[in-house]
Amino acid sequence: MKLNALFLNVIPALFLTLSVYSQTSFAAVTWQQVNDNIHFLKQQDKLRFYDSNQVLIEGEKCALMVDASGNFAAVEALAEQLKKHLKTPLCYLVATHFHDDHLLGMAVLQHAFPKAQLIVHKQVADDFTIYQKAYQDKLAGYEKSIELSYQRLATLPTQEQTQWREKLSLAKQRFLRWKTFSLNKPLTAISQQKTIDLGNFNVQINPEQAHTNGDLTLTTNNGSLLIGGDIVDWLPYPGHGELQNWQALLERYINQSNLRTILPGHGGALKKEQLKQPLLFLTSLSTHVKNNQKHTLEQLIDTFPKNVLKPYKQEALNTKSSQLFLQAGLKRAQLTQHTE
Structure with missing residues (x-):
């Protein structure tokens, strides 16, 4: 997701530093048990467009983690929780696509679990x-x-400087530690469906080109459960999307009887009926640009159908994000039209 990059330039440096280094304010994902094998690690609602969810799948022999914050x-903080929670080795790390909030944190998990194999799309x-x-x-x-x-610290009242200096010292310690990590190359690149047996529990990994040109989705429980990454977000970010493929894929999910x-x-768990809203949003982007090719961005x-955006106007963060995603999506649809 791209809101973190879009808003980066408006956050004062002192508070930016604390936000990117604070465990307490950013680490509180909610662990939701889906079934005996799967936990959905849902990101805080206020951060749903800034950072990603994760999914932990554990069989009798191995565990698999989908995405990293x-x-x-x-x-x-999550790595420490996993070491206490897991009953089996963490064998696999799956990044659903290349965006920062899904892939880059894998460097930290690779350091904590050096034997875990990183799996990504071939692209x-x-x-x-x-x-x-x-x-x-x-x-x-960072x-x-x-x-x-540190430069701005001197501008704070003297009584506040000690507290902030301690926090900055902690931030620096973390930075120096992360500087010794590296994002290691994946051991598995997916170009066709692959099944992984975690020990009496199979997971199918599927390559797609929808939200980006290199997406992975995972299906389990005989196809009744889909881990769709940003492809299935209720409010989709279309700035890097393969829009026609994406729309077709969402239609397929909606019509999949056993799903x-x-x-x-990003956001909470969905039923397939709820995918009609992101499908409408993406379809409307393509149609609107195609029907108004002489319009400026x-x-x-200004003329984008209001009924399409109406469901996103019920809450302030949805409203703000939908306007940013609309702009990015229209630009992407324009580019797609020009290259067809």
């Missing part, structure tokens, strides 16, 4: 040096925010 302090594997650089770039951003925060439970990359935003 983009907040490294939160991933470290992600082919471009992996880009994401390794993104990990280093993120650390460089370092810069720490430096700026019962859908775990998205501003005109497309």
Whole structure:
């Protein structure tokens, strides 16, 4: 998801530093038991467009973790929880796509569980040096925010400086630790469906091109449960989407008779009927651009069907996010039209 990048430039450096390093404010995912083998680690509602959910699947012999938070302090806290919770070795790490809040935190999990195999889409594997650089770039951003925060520390009242200095010292310690980690290349690149046996519990990993050009989804329980990553988000981010493929895939899920439970990359668990809303949003993007090819982006935003956005207007964060996603989606639909 891209809200973290979109809002980065409006957060003062001191508070940015604390946000990216704070375990207490960012680590509180809710563990929801789906069945005997699966836990849905739901991100805090207020962070649902900034950071991702995770899914833990455990069989009799192995465990598999789907996605990693983009907040490294939160991933470290999760790693400690996993070490206490798991009854079996963590054998597999699956990144559903390349966005920061799903992939980069894998570096922390790889450090905590060095024997776990990272699994990604073949397209992600082919471009992996880009994401390794993104990990280093993120650390460089953290370092810069720490430096700026120390500079601003002098502007605070004297009585506040001690508290902030202690927090910044902790942030620096964490940064120096993360600097010794690396995002290691995946051992498995998925280009066709693959089944993994975790020990009396099978998971199917499926390659798709929808939310990005390199998505993975997972199905379990004879196809009744889908872990769909950002493909199945109720409010989808379409800025990197393969829009036609995405729409067709959502239609397939909606018409899949045995599908019962859908775990998205952001937000709460869904039923397949709820996928009609993101499908409508994505279809409307394509149709609106196709029918108004001479419109500017501003005109497309102003004339976008209000009924499509109405469900996203019920809550402030949904409203703010839907406007940003609308703009990104219209740009993507324009690009798609020009390249067809």
